[in-house]
Amino acid sequence: MDSEATPVHADLTLVVNGREHRLNVDTRASLLDVLREDIGLTGSKKGCDHGQCGACTVLIEGRRANACLALAVAHDGAEVVTVEGLADGERLSPVQEAFIENDAFQCGYCTPGQLCSATGMLDEVDQGWPSAVTADVSTEPVLDDDEIRERMSGNLCRCGAYVGIVAAVRAGARSREAAEA
């Protein structure tokens, strides 16, 4: 047999939504495919498989990332949060609630990525990270609608729910602040 053609496998540990998974994966497998096909967490979506749509967005070590571009093997030991891990048991997160209240989705396929992205993005704002529309990058950004739009632009929505998404992220940010206060 052609040795080059033989898949290479590696052992891997992932902590997904607080639960540890020990796996043996093909080195070629993306984190997205491992989540969906091996672990059975199909909430994270595959829209383009090239980091161009954001439907696969998850949080890796607390930061939003495209799971389709992440080789699973390169994330041995990582803590991953998917859309299935955003709620606290039966209690939805403020951003999830706000997405429902603002009808921030239609077909729902981009929604898990939007939610993980929004969750990670709000933390980035808390850390004071600027964006491409921050007028003066040396200052602390203020999360207005322009900032939300720019920061959520890595998540495409073909149904065109952006108006609702921006409203939902704005509302989610507010109720998150209120909860923290």
Add this chain to the structure above:
Amino acid sequence: MRPFTYERATSAEDALNRHDGDAYYLGGGTNLVDLMRLGVETPARIVDVAHLPYDQVQLNPDGGVLIGAAVTNSALAADRTVREGHPMLAQAVLAGASGQIRNMATVGGNLLQRTRCSYFQDIAKPCNKRDPGSGCPAIEGEHHNLAILGHSQACVATHPSDMAVALAALDALVHIRGRAGARVVPIEDFYRLPDDAPERDTVLDPGDLITAVEVPLLGMPSRYRKVRERASFAFALVSIAASLDVVGGLVRDVRLALGGVAHRPWRARRAEEALRGAPATPDAFRAAADAELAEAEPLRDNAYKVPLARNLIVQTLTELEETS
């Protein structure tokens, strides 16, 4: 995707030792994995260098910064020193890709992005960059977003990085570790024009590892501005990194680099030359832009990039002049 072995390097030496000449270094993977899935890159061996201890942005004694190659794009753009001292660099990084991708992508990997030319990305088509000698269908084909400067009969691709455009304007130095030891290459020499060997984007030799990018002190206002076909999450049609120092109405110093126009970030030295000592006026900016773009050779469908680049130079310098 071809099967490959995966190894995680623990140090630069370890990475160099593991590299057999054909291996690929993996940073954030945001372009490499993309290209592997397209079949454009087919490594048999991957050496992960994302965990090497090059994940800091350090302030140098001269006021410049040393940016580790494994620093993520997000961390670079969030860095206080960079935001205050080199705003155009933070802006350039933030103009690229998406929040998710910036969280994954590394500085070293960003420098080594491949072109987004459609022909390059489709293995069923010829492309001299991907398959040397197979031809360049873009010259007669679809090229509305390809090069107007420095291209050759072999290749009309553009370099996709925003960050590298700012680094070009900043006279950045690329720190490299190779078999023969460490070396430092100015970013303008780091990138190649296509000539008759477009398969080589840079002067890196097989196994060379980027460890850091050094950015000298700038000390004048700067700005990055990008024009694209949608408001965010798109590659540049033309972008500009500019800084301007005006004293008594005269240009004391100026830096200009263009993105989206050439096989490498295009340092606009002719324009800079024309401007040093000249009055800081829109007319002078326009004349300088024209001096730079006189050598532009647009293709059938991308001549619009010439006025676009000219107007961007004038607009950006005018704004810098007004705010300085």
Add this chain to the structure above:
Amino acid sequence: MTERLESREKVTGAARYAFEYPVENVAYAAAVQASVGRGEVLSVDIEAAQRLPGVLAVLSHENAPRVDSEPDGELALFQSRTVSYRGQFVAAVIGETLETAREAARLVRVEYAAEDPDVRLRTDHPGLYKPDKVNPVFPADTELGEPEAAFTDSAVRVDVTYTTPAEHNNPMEPHTTLALWDKDGSLLLYDSTQGASSVQSTIAKVFGLDPTQVRVIAPHVGGGFGSKGSPRPNVVLAAMGARVTGRPVKFAVPRQQMFATTGYRTPTVQRFRLGADPDGRLNAILHDVFEQTSTVREFAEQTATPTRTMYQAPNRRTSHRLVALDVPTPSWMRAPGETPGMYALESVMDELAVVTGVDPVELRVRNDTDREPESGLPFSSRNLVACLQEGADRFGWAGRDPAPGVRREGRRLVGTGVAASTYPAYMQPGRAIARAEPDGTFTVRIAAADIGTGARTALTLIAAETLKEDIDRVTVEIGDSAFPRASVAGGSSGTASWGTAVVRACESLRGRLNGEVPPEGLEASADTSAEVKNRDEYARHAFGAQFAEVEVDADTAEICVRRMLGVFAVGRVLNPMTARSQFIGGMTMGIGMALMEESVMDGEFGDYLNRDLAQYHVPSCADVRDVDAFWVEESDPHLNPMGSKGIGEIGIVGAAAAVGNAVHHATGVRVRDLPITPARLLPHL
């Protein structure tokens, strides 16, 4: 205002789409695309592919099971050597894992006898012909009066040509099928489709089965916008792979492959001639359309049909000419016909407004009509003027300076534009079953689809209203071909068609309910075939008006749509929350059409070159700012029991014209070839 009933599933990741059903022993498919634009497959070398461990089967015309593809040549997967367009599926691999299947597909070597593909749509193409009909059943050409002479004699004449590019639907969920054959020869498909019933009947025919042997399940579908309105090759591929391997097989078309194999909107070239009196009253309208289809299957987009409905003019002509090129087969994309046709009509109306000096809103009011101009039928309701007027009020249109290219804010040029919208109020026959359960709840079943439209929610509201029950006591189950047969979610006809069946089934159930429900429940069904057939003769259409304000960077030609407002007349709005999202979603896609969407045909190789979401730009969040939608009260007794018109498509109709007209108002430049990119606009600034 009712939230989507499946909201919680969608925000927690629990909503399953076709690829996501857990099945034992599943295998994965990957497809090989033709790398020539026209020709014949000479040989398929599968040796390298088969050597890979975990490859279960390689399919091509050399070994694929025979199928009957009479309904649609695109479903004749691997049935001949012929390559009809670049990117057509010519082989497939079934593998134990996705990685193995895709790598093996890369290693399949196909040799071709290649010919140069003919892929350029042009108005002097010798192959242009008049189709027998345009989608779905409209005449290709119409003529009233003496249009040519009347145009020549008109005091004011506008004679211009607009073009629209090929555009791809690009639903976020790729076309996906999970296929399982049972030992008894029946086929179960989890499919990403807009119509479970039609996939069932079509695929049954393709595989020579009785429709009862095929079951299609699709409760959640990640968008379609027309491209999932009929089964695409992915369904046949998955089913074929499953049959050959004896394993469940799943296949999601990779994004890049979608650009060749899952449909798109044809490019159009549209010559428009408007003849009018000096006050803008139309005397002649001539709309001549040129568009493409493939050699595999004819699809004739009905681009000129809205021109037959919109404005009065005694002399008129519409025509469609088609040419069959070596290109992928075009198909439905959100408001086929109306979208490109109304872009051109509403742009040329703006040109007439400029020429005559009549305000663009007033010009449309002046040419309003109470009978459909070509059919002569009365409109069941037509509130275009109300939409224009309410829109103008809400937008702040009054006092608009018509002069183009004069409003500057710093380096930005600012302008506003208006366009009208229209879409037919179609209705299809269908069936439904309503059940009263012994516990006091109700269940309604119908093979309808919710592709993000809010159909599940709307049908539940309709059922609850008919049953006079609280919505919490009513469950509507959809997305399964085992339920009563339903039409496709297309032509904005879903709610009207399915809703009528639901109403009739629920009415019948109510009629039979008297007190106690028996332990086995009580059931009533309905079939609306006769009702749909016997409707009175009316012209049934929804109307609307869209307003846009843009700013254009005078240095770079970057265009920002600052705000956009739509007002629609769509009969009764059943669920304001989801209706608003439908309108805004359509308008958002219209922004994409106006400013960025374009599938670029490669003249040498014959494929759509920008075949991913980095190169084919759809609007991002940052492109969509202040977009809002409203509707006027409209009571129309001639529609259906709900009094509703479809709302899924009208939002995109006219949107691109409103933006383009605003760009003209801002800059004084009329770009007549979409999309309006810096490359097209900057040279004229």
